[in-house]
Amino acid sequence: MIIMSDIINENEYNPDLISVVDENGVEHVFEELDRIETDDGRFVALLPVYQEAEEILDDDGELIILSVVEDEDGETYLEPIEDDKLFDEIGKIFEERLEDLFEFDTEE
Numbered sequence: 001m002i003i004m005s006d007i008i009n010e011n012e013y014n015p016d017l018i019s020v021v022d023e024n025g026v027e028h029v030f031e032e033l034d035r036i037e038t039d040d041g042r043f044v045a046l047l048p049v050y051q052e053a054e055e056i057l058d059d060d061g062e063l064i065i066l067s068v069v070e071d072e073d074g075e076t077y078l079e080p081i082e083d084d085k086l087f088d089e090i091g092k093i094f095e096e097r098l099e100d101l102f103e104f105d106t107e108e
Helices: 053-058 084-098
Strands: 002-006 017-021 027-038 041-048 064-070 076-079
Touching (some): 041 084, 064 084
Antiparallel strands (some): 002 017, 002 076
């Protein structure tokens, strides 16, 4: 499980950034591009935010799609979508919603 915490932007023109702490305690920052809720759950589409030029060059530009899970204590977690069929369905929804902003390579 990955713990998610929001970073609040004071300027409304800044992207929506979230801080994610992985299982090893390492913090990663992502831009939240979109979020949806379906009968299968809540999901987010994220894009990594890099601090170093070298990280930008190594990036493959892949959109990260995760499931949003909330536990009994109100903590929010992001988890990979394990079901391949569900992942494909959610991925297609995000592609359609974000196609005006990004060019998607659908070749595997």
